Amino acid sequence: MTAALRNYHERMQRVLDHIDRHLDDDLELDGLSGIAAFSKFHFHRQFTATFGLSVHRYVRLARLKRASYRLAYRDNDRVTDIAMDSGYTAPDAFARAFRQRFGQSPSSFRKSPDWEPWLAAFGPLDNARSKLMQKILTPNDVTIRNVPPTPVAIMQHRGDPAMLGATIQRFIAWRKAAGLHPRTNPTFNVWRSERRPASPADYSVDLCVGTDRPIEAKGEEIKAGEIRGGRCAVLRVIGNTDNLEPAALYLYRDWLPESGEEARDFPIYCQRLSFFPEVAEHEAVAELFLPLK
Template identity: 75%
Template sequence: MKAALENYQARMQRVLDHIDQHLDDDLGLEALSGVAAFSKYHFHRQFTSTFGVSVHRYVQLARMKRASYRLAESDAQSVTDIAMDAGYDAPDAFARAFRQRFGQSPSSFRKSPDWGSWLMAFGPLEKARNTLMQIIFEHDDVTIRDVPPTPVAIMEHRGDRATLQDTIQRFIAWRKAAGLSPETSPTFNIFRSEREPAVPADYS
């Protein structure tokens, strides 16, 4: 029974990982049920039952999350291009969906993101991704890489996780001012506390 459950969870985790890594590809029901190795009907029903959100809604949220990051992090990509990458045929449809979800237009969000509304909007996505966190990973699942010495700039966040986006926004503003592009200067996130510590202020 335990082995069957672990196999089932691994299949679902494989689907979430596939979505994250292929946001520009076909993420329809047929393609994703194939990744999970389930029939379309069974996969659709089980995905919704497991994560509390339909697979179509999950994909929409994942693409919208990426779009919001692209808006906030750089002015290089146009709103139209971001809308197309998010799966919308026209920028006005994207703008309506964006405003409905965040209470801001894409251009307004780009200038001054309301991270509190942003955090609330992605509650269903966060909940879905946390559902399978109890899976135990083996040593073979970890990749250790040797990299050359790399100078880094550090910005620390300490305090309630709900305010994390404020720190991220300060980091993005610093990176823009320093002329450091995400394409040439990667960002590393190091979590030093539990995901949800007993005392919210201990989140680091």
């Protein structure tokens, strides 16, 4: 990448970061073009050419994504407040836009989300974000740590990854009822299959919360387990933590063969250190752990 192109991308990245941090504010073209230091007469076309969607559509999708996360995972947030925070002057207008995008009203989505239309609706947003969020990883990004064993409570997801959101929703509700808050009890994902197996039915991931307390299932299928201790290669990922596959591929394809290390008999896993929408999406942090012999 040339210096000029890198500079151009950095200026556009500043715009995306600004939008993430100011979803509650007015995000007008004049202000956004100033963030990028581009001419306001050309910025809209530059943004559309770079990301494949207009500024207005990008902002609307970013607000709806945050709103949908709050509806699904934060049941104490009122629909009216979510609507206002999404830039709508009335709940009815928000409900119409939400139904048009996802085929469900906000209240229906909160009770029983249909995740397949949700995933399809945010494809353009995720594609736009990924265009500038590709980072060239190097061995300096990887550290080796001796990790202590961690007792965990586990909710398993087995089957179509499109339904993972429903399992996450149940997991959050269960840990909230159990008093296992992310600030006091760490959150882990342990992958037991590829991200996109040949058959969706073969997808497998464990949602885990660190705790040494006796497990109270509270009507859910929860079991006690352990994330084994030992040496691990650790790679920190900031932003776009919904998809950790590029980081995992780097560890397996590039870092592991060049390091002379050998993988241990335990799946790759991550610890989620900060979460969207509690933080702006580009500020979410996860650490990927590749167990080593």
